[in-house]
Amino acid sequence: MTTLPPNQPIWLSVIRLLRWDKPAGRLILMIPALWGLCLAAKGNPPLPLVGVIILGTLATSAAGCVVNDLWDRNIDPHVERTKNRPLAAKSLSIATGVGVLIVSLICAAVLAVYLNPLTFWLCVAAVPVILLYPGAKRVFPVPQLVLSIAWGFAVLISWSMVTASLAPPTWYLWGATIFWTLGFDTVYAMSDRDDDRRIGVKSSALFFGNYVAEAIAIFYGLTVGLLGYLGQLMSLGAIFWLTLGMSGGLWLWQYLRLKRPQIPAAFYPQMFRENVWIGFGLLVGMILGIRH
Numbered sequence: 436m437t438t439l440p441p442n443q444p445i446w447l448s449v450i451r452l453l454r455w456d457k458p459a460g461r462l463i464l465m466i467p468a469l470w471g472l473c474l475a476a477k478g479n480p481p482l483p484l485v486g487v488i489i490l491g492t493l494a495t496s497a498a499g500c501v502v503n504d505l506w507d508r509n510i511d512p513h514v515e516r517t518k519n520r521p522l523a524a525k526s527l528s529i530a531t532g533v534g535v536l537i538v539s540l541i542c543a544a545v546l547a548v549y550l551n552p553l554t555f556w557l558c559v560a561a562v563p564v565i566l567l568y569p570g571a572k573r574v575f576p577v578p579q580l581v582l583s584i585a586w587g588f589a590v591l592i593s594w595s596m597v598t599a600s601l602a603p604p605t606w607y608l609w610g611a612t613i614f615w616t617l618g619f620d621t622v623y624a625m626s627d628r629d630d631d632r633r634i635g636v637k638s639s640a641l642f643f644g645n646y647v648a649e650a651i652a653i654f655y656g657l658t659v660g661l662l663g664y665l666g667q668l669m670s671l672g673a674i675f676w677l678t679l680g681m682s683g684g685l686w687l688w689q690y691l692r693l694k695r696p697q698i699p700a701a702f703y704p705q706m707f708r709e710n711v712w713i714g715f716g717l718l719v720g721m722i723l724g725i726r727h
Contacts, residue, residue: 448521449535452504453497459708460500463619465492466714467586467612470721471593474608474669478725484596491546492589498539499565499585505532506569514630554595561588572636579624579639583616604668611661618654618686619710621647622693626703648693655686662717666724675724682713 454460468488472480504511504522511523521527540562547558564585571578587609594605617639624631624640625647631638643650659679666675689706692698 445527445531448526449531452501452521452527452532452535453539454500455497459711461493461496462711463707463714464496464586464589465489466711466718467608467615468492468589468593469718470612470714471590471605471608472597473718473722474604474665474725475594475597478722480597484593487546487549487596488593491543491592494539494543494546495561495565498536498543499568501532501536501539502566503569505529505536508532510634510636513634514627516627516630550596551599553599553601554592557588557592557595561585561592564588572638574637576637576642577639578637579617579620580613582620583613586616587613604665607661607665607668611658611665614654614657614661615710615714618651618658619707621651621654622689622703622706625693626700648690651693652686652690655683655690659683659686669725671721671724673724675720678716678720678724682717685709685713 450456465488468491469485472484472488476484504520507517508522508529511517511520517523522529522532543558547555550558564581568578568581568585571581575581590609590612591601591605594608595601621639621643624638627636627638628640630636631641639650640647659682662679665671666679689709692702692706
């Protein structure tokens with residue numbers, strides 16, 4: 436259990452509200468956006484667009500974190516993993532949280548103004564999904580699917596930034612991103628199963644019950660299949676296939692560890708962080724594969 440110091444500075448609480456003290460969650464959103472950008476740009480993305488992607492994912496993920504904590508400020512105190520979040524622990528006021536949310540959305544909007552019309556409207560379409568995701572866990576049995584759709588917008592937005600259009604490969608990458616997100620976020624949700632069941636919050640980890648490990652394996656398998664078809668469609672080289680094979684092997688290893696009878700609580704966030712490295716490995720494979 437984490438014990439927070441008394442009278443924590445507001446700026447530090449804001450950093451924790453934005454999850455900037457936990458970079459894995461920011462990076463794992465950035466990865467599919469970089470996948471889309473690099474593939475659409477044939478391995479040579481313009482540096483200004485890379486900067487827009489980095490700043491845009493930081494702004495949108497910040498907004499998503501704040502919205503989530505505003506929705507869950509009365510739930511988080513009852514969950515071991517989240518009870519020390521700033522709004523749950525009342526180290527920040529609701530007004531401050533709303534103010535941070537508005538600033539985050541303004542930053543994202545400023546970046547969106549410089550995009551082409553298709554990309555701009557894709558950004559607009561993503562906002563309701565981001566804002567409504569936290570409420571999905573109250574009514575929808577697999578809220579991680581809503582999060583996955585929000586993650587999928589990163590691919591559509593980044594690809595259209597380069598080409599001002601969406602091509603067939605875009606949709607295979609979009610599908611792979613959705614299934615990958617379903618996989619790693621279901622793993623993440625497994626650490627909260629007891630608390631979620633007790634307070635009545637829904638999650639894919641509860642929905643799939645005793646077959647949750649098998650569901651995760653299927654999600655990862657579909658990710659490999661869609662990325663493989665994408666690689667064939669775009670004639671990616673051997674390095675991409677090597678990284679895809681290694682990723683599949685790592686996901687298989689994760690599944691086998693999920694089947695163990697006793698799993699330490701620290702295992703689930705560790706697997707989440709492993710997916711960051713897997714995602715960046717695939718990014719390298721895509722860039723080098725398209726340049727072969």
